[in-house]
Amino acid sequence: MKKILIALTFLLFGTYANADCNIKSGSINILANDFPALRTLVETASECKGKADFKVTHSAEHNKIAVPALTANPSEFSVRVAANSSIVPLMNADLIRPMNDLVKKYGKGIQDSQLITIDGKVMAVAFMANTQHLYVRTDVLKENGIAIPKTYEEVVAASEKIRAAGKMKYPYAAAYKAGWNLAEEFVNMYIGHGGEFFKAGSAKPNINNAKGVATLNMLKKLADLSNPDYLTHDSEAIKVEWESGNVAIMTLWASRSGTLLDDDGDAKITAATKLVAPATVGGGNIPAATLWWDGFTLAKNRSDADAEASFRAMAHAASSKEMVAKAADQAVWLVEGFVPGPKSVGVIEAVKMGAKPYPMLPQMGLMHGALGSEIVEFLQGNESAEQALKDVEAAYMTKAKEQGFL
Amino acid sequence: MPNRSFFWFFLPAGLAMILFIGLPIISTGIQSFYAQHDQILVEVKKCDPFGCKVSVVVDQEATSKIKDEKPLGKFNGFGTYIDRNHLAVDQVSEFWGESKSIGDFINKVGNLPFYKALVFTLTYCVFVTPCVLLLGFIIALSLNAISRKIRGPLIFGTILPMIVTPLVGSLVLFWMIDAEGIIGANLQMLMNDPYLSLKSSKTLMWITIIIYGVWHHSPFAFVVFYAALQTVPQEPLEASIIDGASRFQRVKHIVLPHIYPVVTFVALISLMDNFRVFEPIIGFSAEGSAQSLSWLIYDNLVNEEVILFGSAAATSIMTIIGISIILAPVLIRTWREFKINR
Numbered sequence: 232m233k234k235i236l237i238a239l240t241f242l243l244f245g246t247y248a249n250a251d252c253n254i255k256s257g258s259i260n261i262l263a264n265d266f267p268a269l270r271t272l273v274e275t276a277s278e279c280k281g282k283a284d285f286k287v288t289h290s291a292e293h294n295k296i297a298v299p300a301l302t303a304n305p306s307e308f309s310v311r312v313a314a315n316s317s318i319v320p321l322m323n324a325d326l327i328r329p330m331n332d333l334v335k336k337y338g339k340g341i342q343d344s345q346l347i348t349i350d351g352k353v354m355a356v357a358f359m360a361n362t363q364h365l366y367v368r369t370d371v372l373k374e375n376g377i378a379i380p381k382t383y384e385e386v387v388a389a390s391e392k393i394r395a396a397g398k399m400k401y402p403y404a405a406a407y408k409a410g411w412n413l414a415e416e417f418v419n420m421y422i423g424h425g426g427e428f429f430k431a432g433s434a435k436p437n438i439n440n441a442k443g444v445a446t447l448n449m450l451k452k453l454a455d456l457s458n459p460d461y462l463t464h465d466s467e468a469i470k471v472e473w474e475s476g477n478v479a480i481m482t483l484w485a486s487r488s489g490t491l492l493d494d495d496g497d498a499k500i501t502a503a504t505k506l507v508a509p510a511t512v513g514g515g516n517i518p519a520a521t522l523w524w525d526g527f528t529l530a531k532n533r534s535d536a537d538a539e540a541s542f543r544a545m546a547h548a549a550s551s552k553e554m555v556a557k558a559a560d561q562a563v564w565l566v567e568g569f570v571p572g573p574k575s576v577g578v579i580e581a582v583k584m585g586a587k588p589y590p591m592l593p594q595m596g597l598m599h600g601a602l603g604s605e606i607v608e609f610l611q612g613n614e615s616a617e618q619a620l621k622d623v624e625a626a627y628m629t630k631a632k633e634q635g636f637l
Numbered sequence: 638m639p640n641r642s643f644f645w646f647f648l649p650a651g652l653a654m655i656l657f658i659g660l661p662i663i664s665t666g667i668q669s670f671y672a673q674h675d676q677i678l679v680e681v682k683k684c685d686p687f688g689c690k691v692s693v694v695v696d697q698e699a700t701s702k703i704k705d706e707k708p709l710g711k712f713n714g715f716g717t718y719i720d721r722n723h724l725a726v727d728q729v730s731e732f733w734g735e736s737k738s739i740g741d742f743i744n745k746v747g748n749l750p751f752y753k754a755l756v757f758t759l760t761y762c763v764f765v766t767p768c769v770l771l772l773g774f775i776i777a778l779s780l781n782a783i784s785r786k787i788r789g790p791l792i793f794g795t796i797l798p799m800i801v802t803p804l805v806g807s808l809v810l811f812w813m814i815d816a817e818g819i820i821g822a823n824l825q826m827l828m829n830d831p832y833l834s835l836k837s838s839k840t841l842m843w844i845t846i847i848i849y850g851v852w853h854h855s856p857f858a859f860v861v862f863y864a865a866l867q868t869v870p871q872e873p874l875e876a877s878i879i880d881g882a883s884r885f886q887r888v889k890h891i892v893l894p895h896i897y898p899v900v901t902f903v904a905l906i907s908l909m910d911n912f913r914v915f916e917p918i919i920g921f922s923a924e925g926s927a928q929s930l931s932w933l934i935y936d937n938l939v940n941e942e943v944i945l946f947g948s949a950a951a952t953s954i955m956t957i958i959g960i961s962i963i964l965a966p967v968l969i970r971t972w973r974e975f976k977i978n979r
Contacts, residue, residue, distance in 0.1 A: 295939040315685070320942040323676075325697045349694055350681035357686050400831055409925035434678075459834030460816050463922035522687050565686050588687045593676065593695050596942030604750075604936070607925040611839060614748075625728075626750065629721040633947050635673040635711065 252337075252547050254281030257540030261527075262297060263312035265289040267489045268359055268562035269525070272312075275548035283540040293317075301326040304532040309541040311528050315589045316596065318347070318355055318528060323593050327528040329353055333542040340550025345565050347526055357526035358549040359562040361486045362586060363419060364509035364520060364577030368500070371398060371479040379505075383420070383449055383512040383519060386480055390456040393479050403456040404469040405482040407610075412465050414603035415521075416482075420446045422587055423512040423519020434594045434636040436627050439620040445513055447609055447616040454610050462607065476500050482509075485577045489561045492574070506573065508580030518581050521589040524565070594636045601627040662957070669950035672713040674703050710947070717951040724955075725749045751952070754928045755959075760843065761929065762911045762963070765850040769907050770900065772851060773858025778888065780859075781866045792863070799856035807920025810849055839926040846917045846927055853917075854910065858903045865896040905967055912960050930956045 259280060263269045273287050288308070290296065298320050300307040306326070313321065321327045329352035334341065338356070347355040365386070367379055372389065375396050380386045386403065393402040406412040421428070426442040429435060454461050458472060466487055472478050474496040483491070485506075492501055509520035527545045529538050548554060552568035559570060563578040571579055589595075601623045609619035631637045677696040682689055719726040729746055736742035746752050780791055798806065813820045814835040825833045835841045873891050882890070893900075915931035918924060924932070930952060937949035 294942060298942075298944060317942065320944075323695050323943065325695075325701065344686050346684070347686075348682075348684045350683075360686060408922065458816055459832050460821075460836040462925040463811075463836050524686050582687070588685060591683060591685070592692060593678065599942070600936075604924070604928075608748075611837065611926070613839070618748075622748065625721050630943075630945060630948070633672045633713075633717060633720070633945060634943055635675040 252279040252281060252543045254279065254283045254540045254543055256282060257534075257536040258284035259286070259310065259537070259541045259544055260284075260308045261287040261310040261312065261541075261545075262293055262300065262308040263287065263289055264293050264314075264525075265291050266486050268486055268558065269312060271554060271558045271561055272358060272548045275551050275554045276544040279544050279547040281540075283544070285544070297321065298324060298326070301530050301532065305534070306530040306532040309530050309533045309537045310545055311530060312525060313355060313528050314361075314523050314525050315591050316523075316599070318526075319591060319593060319596060321528060322349070322354065326531055327354060328531040328538060330356070330529055330538075330542060333529075333539065333546075337539075337543050338546050338550075340552075340567065341546060342550075342565070342567050345526070345549065347524070355526040355528045356546065356549050357524040357565050359486070359525045359564050360578050360582075361484060361523040361525060361563070362509060362520050362578050362581045363415075363482050363484050364518075364581060365507050366473065366481045366483055366488075366491070367505050367507055368479045368503050369505050370499075370503040371402075374398070379507055380480065381508070381510060383423075383453070383510045386510055387449075387452050387456065390453075390480055394456065399477060399479055401456065401458040401472075401477060402479045403453055403481070404458065404461075404464070404472050404478040405453065406464060406466045406469055407450075407454060407457065407461040408465040408468070409462050409607050410603040411599065412603075413462070413606065413610075414599045416450060417446060417602050417606060418589070418599065419482075419521055420449055420512060420519045422521060423510075423515055423517065425513075425515055425517070428590060428595070428598055429592070434631055436598065436624040438598075439617070439624050442513075443620045444616045447606060447619060449512055450606075451610055462610070473504075474500060485575070486562055488574045488577075506576045508584065509577060509586065511584075516585070518584045518586045520581055520586050522578075522581060522586050523589055594631055594634070597630045597634065597636070598623075598627050601630065665950045665953050667709070668946055669717060669954050670712065670714060671710040672717060672947050673710050674700070674707070675711070676700070677703075713947065717947045718955070721749065722948060723751045723951055725751065750928070750933065751955075754930050754933050757843070757927050758912060758914060758929045758959075761847060761850060761914050762908060764847045765854065765911050766904065766907045768847075768851045769854045769858050770904060772855045773903070774862050774900075776855065776859045777862035777866055778892075780863060795859055796856040798853050799860075803853060803916040804920050806853060807849055807917045810845070811921050814845060836921070836923070837926075842921070842923050842926040846914075846921060846923060849917050849921075850911065850914065854907060858907065861899055861903050862896065865899040866892070869895050901967060901971060905964060908963055908967075909960055912963060913956070930959065 261273055261276070263273060270289060273289070277285050277287070294317055297311055297313070297317065301311060301321065302324065311321065311327070318327070331353050334346065334353050334356070341356055345357045346353050347357055365380065371393060372379065375392055375398065377389045377392060380389050390402040393399055405416055407416060421438065421442065424442040424446055426440070426446065427437055430437045458464065458477070464472070466484055469478070469481060469483060470487055470491055473481055473491065476497060488506060492504060509518035511517065512519040527549065529541055550566060552566070555564040555566045555569040559572050560574050563569075563571065563575045605623040605626050606619050608614040609616055614622075628637060677699040678693040679696045680691055680693055682691050683694075718724055721728055728749060732742055732745040736745060747756055776795055780788060780795065783791070812818050815821050816825065816834050821835055824835070825831055835845055869892055874887060877887050877891060913931050914929045915935065918927055918929060918932050934949045934952045934956070937945040937952065
């Protein structure tokens, strides 16, 4: 009996020993957003930390910390888990290092499609994809004889029908919180209308046009079908609304489905929740959504030894077949060996429908910021769509001039 | 105290003030006159999991060379101060020319970010400061009049709003006024309007923040007034009672004149605090309807993925100037009285 026990313990620890990548020194300090898939990834990376010092900071405020923390020399973090938008300020300020050598030396399991290359330099290694798509309550739709909506016009019609039936007061929800979230909804809807944010080949804004007006009008229609407090609702708040059964159709991040469909909350609502493709808008054929990747970057102001240790641990996670098998429900992994499950429907459909990635442009952050504060008055009904778009362009131009883009 | 010992006594505090307040303000002032260098952009091929595309990035080699030569950035003079996101000199004069009426002009100017924030900040000051003074004084008077036995616990209860962290206090109220919170839902029922939302209406949101401000700041005024009330001499009060003065007359003619310097002090501090209103806007997620000058600085520094140091510095300097202007009348008056008393 004793021998069997010893053998069993060896077996258990044996698997851990396998995961050890034999890192002898250095220190690893990771800054990442806070959602389940990233926690899984970081845990997987820590399996292989070896003798390196390992620290991690998960924070929803990661965007605010990143630039100052990486500007310091030596920087606070050696790894920054970023996405298409948040890598831009890091590149603008030259805070992350190319990792071609490290990929060649230690990146065996990483697929070529995971590499984010800028002019041939590998600046990030992606491990998951994300987008915003529709979530529907099949029971409510069926009760009211509504087919699953494919366009935002159908979403509006369906929501109006549900409201008219007296079933729900505010049948639609999306993260319309003034600031980053609201601007993201505009970006999605504008791209769905086929809009371009900047005049070709320049940083001059290009949103005050018919497509911009159509975008705002659609956002307003949807907002009128949402909880009146929509300007204060972020992704987490609308998730709570959904779990309380107040909402029948919702636009939400694919990466949030994990906690939405877990065992907490009303089992009936969870069972009736269906993830479907993102909607199109205004007769367009690409979805009104943007594709996102999440990947890791390495801080420039950190020693080479730290960068190497960090890369090896992160590469272990970003190529771990066990991790993607175990956590297949948490994200759409870009790692080899991932078998998409029912929760990946949104992203996979978005890619199939030809969704565009979020624009990775140096001046996009300024546009996003201007959108987040200047279109609020239109939604509140205090301003015309044209005036709101004019304000966005003016606010953007002023900031872009100060930053030297114009 | 002889001047010499005063100097040595004041030296450590003075040094700390220069180091931690004076120098940062000077540095902020310098920063506000600079903008970023022109960005040098190059077209490169970018590849990600969704495909490859030719688009622009910042040319790091060229940029770092310019940055090493002039680390502060490009000298911009008052450029940042007068641009659209601050004083908007060009826009205001343009509006003046094209507006048909004063109302139209005010509307257009009120739509500019700096003036929008200024209007809210001033409104907040104008409403909150007098209310705080009045409420604090009334509470202090009434607590001073009740039995000593229950005074202790009551005083503690009264200063609770000040003990509660501003952010927590505003969050509690934020949840109460939610469309499904206790205040929000009851208001909807009372008004018989299912789409009524305190958070989406600008006016209601302003009123909520102002009420919160009064609730949060009154205890401070109360504590100071209460302490001052303890120093009011009893003899004149007793004499006035014998003369047949009413309660109101006693307060007006004896108590108020006695604690007048303290009232000035509380008014000064409240004005300064209120001009920098910030936490309730974050706590109530009220960015959409209410923006203050402090919030603008915060927005420039953290809400954008690109940090706008020049903009934030310019707004900071203008906030300091704004506070000085607001405080000037009170300060001048105090100074005159000081001279007369000497």
